[in-house]
Amino acid sequence: xxxxxxxxxxxxxxxxxxxxxxxxxxxxxxxxxxxxxxxxxxxxxxxxxxxxxxxxxxxxxxxxxxxxxxxxxxxxxxxxxxxxxxxxxxxxxxxxxxxxxxxxxxxxxxxxxxxxxxxxxxxxxxxxxxxxxxxxxxxxxxxxxxxxxxxxxxxxxxxxxxxxxxxxxxxxxxxxxxxxxxxxxxxxxxxxxxxxxxxxxxxxx
Numbered sequence: 001x002x003x004x005x006x007x008x009x010x011x012x013x014x015x016x017x018x019x020x021x022x023x024x025x026x027x028x029x030x031x032x033x034x035x036x037x038x039x040x041x042x043x044x045x046x047x048x049x050x051x052x053x054x055x056x057x058x059x060x061x062x063x064x065x066x067x068x069x070x071x072x073x074x075x076x077x078x079x080x081x082x083x084x085x086x087x088x089x090x091x092x093x094x095x096x097x098x099x100x101x102x103x104x105x106x107x108x109x110x111x112x113x114x115x116x117x118x119x120x121x122x123x124x125x126x127x128x129x130x131x132x133x134x135x136x137x138x139x140x141x142x143x144x145x146x147x148x149x150x151x152x153x154x155x156x157x158x159x160x161x162x163x164x165x166x167x168x169x170x171x172x173x174x175x176x177x178x179x180x181x182x183x184x185x186x187x188x189x190x191x192x193x194x195x196x197x198x199x200x201x202x203x204x205x
Contacts, residue, residue, distance in 0.1 A: 015048045015059070020150030024048055041065035045081075046073070054078040058111070060144045068094060071110045080111040082141055099138050112137040 001007055011028040026047060037043070045065050052059070058080045071094045074081050095114055099105045116136040121129045175183075 013044045013048060014148050014151060016147040016151040018144070018147055020147060020154045022151050024051075039067075042067055042070040042073075045070060049074065049077070049079050052079050056080055058082070058144075060141060060147075062145065063106075066108055068096070068108065071108050075110040082107065082109040082112065082137065082144075095137075097135070097137070099135065105138075107137055107141065109137055112140070 013026045013028060014022055015024045016022050026044075031037070041064050045059075045061060049057075049059055054077070056078050059074075060082050071081065075093055094108060094110045095112060097107050097114065099107060112135075114135065114137070117133055118136045118139045120132050120134055120139055120142075122132045124130055
């Protein structure tokens with residue numbers, strides 16, 4: 001992905017909750033028997049929500065995965081979903097709408113009501129905030145579509161392969177890693193020594 005900060009890596013299908021906790025993931029391994037898989041997006045979504053069937057959880061995904069048939073299938077499975085879409089389609093029990101923002105945005109949903117409206121705050125170029133009336137569908141989609149991104153952000157923060165700067169202690173003088181660890185341990189647990197009686201008691205136990 002040449003436009004991404006990290007241009008190479010593994011493609012991982014991920015389902016995450018509102019806290020950024022990864023509930024399920026699957027590593028994409030490419031073509032099977034050198035055959036291009038059709039309806040890949042729909043198959044991935046069905047795999048990701050298999051343990052949610054019949055529980056009426058709400059899932060959100062973008063236009064790569066969306067299709068009117070997938071929406072209908074998920075409704076039958078008892079999974080409520082809302083996905084962004086690129087062209088209109090209508091199926092019984094499914095709504096398709098083009099929302100006019102700065103540009104046209106298409107949505108598909110199998111549970112929203114088009115009569116439900118809400119309000120959002122939009123920051124203007126001059127720094128002021130303007131209240132915009134929009135569909136509840138639009139507000140819900142924008143509020144819940146960032147869970148996987150949040151999971152990615154948290155994973156990046158806690159990676160163990162991050163480079164760190166060499167520690168400096170004692171007014172700018174460099175110390176060895178061993179002495180740094182000893183200093184950290186002393187700061188965390190103190191430097192008091194246990195009594196001999198206490199040591200003997202611990203050994204007996």
